[in-house]
Amino acid sequence: MPTQEPKIPGIYLNHIVPTPEPELLTGVPVFLGLANVKAGENRPLKLTLGTQFDQYFSQATEYLGDAVTGFFEQGGHLCYVVAVADNTLDALQQGLEASEILENIDLVCVPDIMVAREAEVVQMQQIVLDHCSRMGDRFAILDGLNDVQKLDKQRQKLTSNNGALYAPWLKIEDITRPKNPKSIPPCGHIAGIYATTDRIVGVHGAPANIALEGVLDLSFSLTPADQAQLNPQIGPSVNCIRSLRGRGMRVWGVRTLSSLPEWQYVNVRRLFLTLGRWANQNLADTVFEPHDFRLWMRLERELSIYCESLWQQGAIQGAVPQEAFYVKCNEETNTPENREMGQIIAEVGLAPTIPGEFIQLLLVQSSSGITLT
Structure with a gap:
């Protein structure tokens, strides 16, 4: 807008406020799980505080709510939640399809997959990985089975450039039974670490060697020998959470589920995914x-x-x-x-x-x- 209306020939100063480019957000997960929306239609809901979960949802299992809480405890600022009616392949597919309208997200977490029968867990996790690959702009954070003897077989059955697998489960406080901590899948806490690393370092930062907040213990301990077996030189790996003397419980791995050497690191793969997201957002007008x-x-x-x-x-x-x-x-x-x-x-x-x-x-x-x- 001109500062004054031109009345005679001359030079006049116009003040123009540029329109800021829309921000490209990273470290924003969508959580899918067993829950019912308390009011309104069942659609992806945006959360900026952990306490909002109980305002919007009543849930049938404990994993989804604790995963969202863990995300915010680790420093996450923004996530979305998609409620699914049951733990079937069809319901999972419908939930993933409902999440496709979300343009801000770049992470996918489905903690309630772990409620399914063991034989179905890997099948459902591969569906999530395939969804991320098809979308081309998302990365899945998956949970390992809560049994150290089954992790190696699980990681060998999963394959994708766009996902990573974490174990063991985390023990957190159960407010209904203070003396009996409950074990939960780690994906929510890990998503919070991704978000914090993105904010402090950038998406190129490795989301590892970071202490977990609000965690009392691990469901089982992994030895260096266990980690060596679960992290082959090339191929799908399990990112181990380790209890390190004097340093607390830390994420001690940054590998993907890819069989390709160029995509074996989480931060490298996410860097290229973010480049693609930036191009889609900023070059669409071409x-x-x-x-x-x-x-x-x-x-x-x-x-x-x-x-x-x-x-x-x-x-x-x-x-x-x-x-x-x-x-x-x-x-x-x-x-x-x-x-x-x-x-x-x-x-x-x-x-x-x-x-x-x-x-x-x-x-x-x-x-x-x-x-x-």
Whole structure:
């Protein structure tokens, strides 16, 4: 709006307030579980406080409400809840379909799968993983079986680039029986750790080596030998929660359920998923534009600006931006055949920052003693 109405020829100052770009949220889960909505239609409900769960829902099992509470206890700020009527494959599919209207979420948690018969648990978890892969912008946080002897078989039956498996279960206080803690699946607490890491570090930060809040104990202990078996060099892994002397209970793993080496780390996979979400949100207005050199230049420019911001955050590695990423959108990536099909292709390469899982210290023994290098 002009500060004054022009009346004579001259130069006039206009103050223009730019419209802020919509924020791309990460670390926002949707929880699906057995519950009934107290009032209104059954649709995804937005929660910003743990206490809101009891205001909106009456539940048949304890896992869903405790998972939501655990999410907020670990520092989560925003989640959605979708109630399902029963613990069947059809009800799960309907709940996942109902969640598809949510554009802010990037995590999926279904703690009440663990109420099902053991034979159905893996089948339902694979449905969740397939949903995340089909949507292309979501990552599943799954719960291990509450039996150390069954975890290895469970992780071998699950496969996806877009999910991770966590164990053991967590013991928390039961207000109805203070002397008898109850065990719950860990996905809600883990989602809270994802959200806190995203907020403090960024989506490229590894959600691991973080102490769990509000947890009294673990349902069983995992030894280093157990963890070595559950975390093969390549292939689906179980991210173990360990009780470490003097450091509390911590998430001690950051692996996915992927069989591909390039997607074995949770933070690396989520970084690329977030890039795709950013592109869908910020480049949607390029659809139906003339497919010519000007469009190529715009896509290359805007993608490069975003990738450089990732480099500045430390999400991708390189001494200079050219070492950390590249963006290509030209006649090489857009052949005449692609143009005739109405497709425009931009190629983006990132050099993600890989978590340092194994810190090796070299002990050198000599006549003067042992030195650490």
